Amino acid sequence: MEGLINWFVSIGNRYYDAFIAGDRYRTYFKGLWVTIEISFIAIIIGILIGVTVAILKVTASNYKKLKWLGVLCNGYINIIRGTPVMLQLLIIYNLIFTARDTSEILVAGLCFGINSGAYVAEIVRAGIESIDKGQSEAGRSLGFNANQTMVYIIMPQAIRNILPALGNEFIVLIKETSVASIIAVVDLLQAAQFVGSRTWDILPPLIIAAVFYLVMVLGLSKLLGMFERRMNQGDRN
Amino acid sequence: MIVTKNLKKTFGDHVVLNGIDETIQKGEKVVIIGPSGSGKSTFLRCLNLLETPTEGEIWFEGNNITDSKTDINKLRQKMGMVFQQFNLFPHLTVQKNITLAPVKLGLMTQEEADKKAKELLNRIGLEDKAMAYPRQLSGGQKQRIAIIRALAMNPDVMLFDEPTSALDPEMVGEVLELMKELAEDGMTMVVVTHEMGFAREVANRILFIDQGQIQEQNSPKEFFDNPQNPRLKDFLSKVL
Numbered sequence: 001m002e003g004l005i006n007w008f009v010s011i012g013n014r015y016y017d018a019f020i021a022g023d024r025y026r027t028y029f030k031g032l033w034v035t036i037e038i039s040f041i042a043i044i045i046g047i048l049i050g051v052t053v054a055i056l057k058v059t060a061s062n063y064k065k066l067k068w069l070g071v072l073c074n075g076y077i078n079i080i081r082g083t084p085v086m087l088q089l090l091i092i093y094n095l096i097f098t099a100r101d102t103s104e105i106l107v108a109g110l111c112f113g114i115n116s117g118a119y120v121a122e123i124v125r126a127g128i129e130s131i132d133k134g135q136s137e138a139g140r141s142l143g144f145n146a147n148q149t150m151v152y153i154i155m156p157q158a159i160r161n162i163l164p165a166l167g168n169e170f171i172v173l174i175k176e177t178s179v180a181s182i183i184a185v186v187d188l189l190q191a192a193q194f195v196g197s198r199t200w201d202i203l204p205p206l207i208i209a210a211v212f213y214l215v216m217v218l219g220l221s222k223l224l225g226m227f228e229r230r231m232n233q234g235d236r237n
Numbered sequence: 238m239i240v241t242k243n244l245k246k247t248f249g250d251h252v253v254l255n256g257i258d259e260t261i262q263k264g265e266k267v268v269i270i271g272p273s274g275s276g277k278s279t280f281l282r283c284l285n286l287l288e289t290p291t292e293g294e295i296w297f298e299g300n301n302i303t304d305s306k307t308d309i310n311k312l313r314q315k316m317g318m319v320f321q322q323f324n325l326f327p328h329l330t331v332q333k334n335i336t337l338a339p340v341k342l343g344l345m346t347q348e349e350a351d352k353k354a355k356e357l358l359n360r361i362g363l364e365d366k367a368m369a370y371p372r373q374l375s376g377g378q379k380q381r382i383a384i385i386r387a388l389a390m391n392p393d394v395m396l397f398d399e400p401t402s403a404l405d406p407e408m409v410g411e412v413l414e415l416m417k418e419l420a421e422d423g424m425t426m427v428v429v430t431h432e433m434g435f436a437r438e439v440a441n442r443i444l445f446i447d448q449g450q451i452q453e454q455n456s457p458k459e460f461f462d463n464p465q466n467p468r469l470k471d472f473l474s475k476v477l
Contacts, residue, residue, distance in 0.1 A: 132322075132324075134320055134322050134324040135324060135326065137287055137318075137320065137324065138318075138320065138324035138325075138326070138383075140287065140310075140313065141285060141287065141313060141316070141317075141318035141320075141387075142313070142314070142337075142338035142342075142386075142387070142390060143310050143311070143313045143314035143338060143342055143390065144310065144338065144341070144342070145310045148341065148342075152337060152341060153326055156328045157326075157327065157328050160328075
């Protein structure tokens with residue numbers, strides 16, 4: 001019995017050292033903030049690139065003259081999906097980090113955004129192609145041009161189909177940003193490792209970081225679930 | 238109003254339309270019949286360039302719409318189209334379905350379009366469905382909404398691509414009834430259909446298309462009572 005109590009006390013002490021002592025929780029929150037910043041930049045860039053590439057790809061498949069555009073888009077998607085994100089991060093970092101004062105957070109956000117864009121592009125393309133061809137024909141027959149048809153008729157319907165997969169992609173993205181520590185960004189994981197090197201006890205900080213990630217991802221899933229339910233209210237056949 | 242000159246359409250090696258020369262006058266009601274795969278739907282879809290012809294020309298109100306310099310979007314505003322599968326926009330209410338195009342294309346303000354939608358819905362007795370979504374409607378109601386959605390653009394011609402083929406039998410009547418009213422109002426109509434009764438009653442002229450060509454055309458009476466082309470005779474003996 002006493003052994004058990006001692007064990008709990010020692011665990012408690014280890015986590016106290018890893019989180020409370022010396023205001024170390026600040027380190028985690030700083031790291032968390034960096035992770036959120038990188039994820040946010042990456043998600044925005046990912047959506048911008050993804051939607052653009054998806055629309056270019058769908059457009060290119062409809063016009064013979066634009067075949068080169070489709071090839072270009074596929075090239076981007078294949079390169080990004082065919083190489084490890086850590087490698088992409090290192091390459092982009094070394095490409096851009098030739099100038100002094102480059103913000104690592106920005107570089108990481110940019111890199112993960114470019115990476116995520118390829119996946120988002122495929123998700124959006126599948127969403128657009130899931131809409132019946134009759135919808136775009138109806139739009140065109142009313143006098144809308146291709147862009148207007150996309151904006152008023154196809155996209156609003158496609159977004160519903162895209163949303164669950166897109167949420168998934170964001171969750172993966174947030175976790176993937178933990179790779180950013182290799183370019184000297186102090187994100188959540190790196191912060192945990194710093195604490196571990198100070199306390200000579202690496203396990204508690206890692207567990208704490210895991211809890212942070214878990215809370216963040218569960219919160220995001222909850223938010224996305226609410227958003228999806230809202231979108232599904234009213235219509236849909 | 239619509240003139241096609243030597244209209245040809247091929248998909249790969251498959252020849253769907255093999256040289257169609259046809260003139261449709263203002264106010265005419267032309268019904269196109271023919272076996273499936275004969276090219277009749279393709280012909281109709283070429284008229285507003287939903288299908289791009291491989292060869293030949295199409296003129297609409299003095300514009301060569303097959304010329305790449307022509308603004309087809311502008312001309313399509315004057316050519317209403319009704320599809321077999323209705324193609325209402327499922328994410329929009331009935332009212333929005335009707336007003337979307339006239340408003341976004343700058344032909345009407347939202348108020349004008351709403352008023353127009355109300356008039357049109359009144360006309361078909363569905364004014365209580367203005368705020369409903371398409372999934373809440375029956376097939377016949379959907380198709381009638383699709384027709385007035387096209388009418389809201391004040392088109393000069395209406396193209397119908399087998400408008401009753403996807404409907405339950407008991408709903409065919411209400412759609413044909415609305416089309417008859419349109420015809421009586423003097424709308425120029427081109428209708429691809431299998432409804433022989435409608436063709437006999439409403440058409441000024443019936444075209445029989447088979448193997449990508451117009452095999453025979455005539456007034457409804459002559460067409461049904463005195464067919465000349467052996468393929469048409471064969472076709473009529475099967476469907477009548």
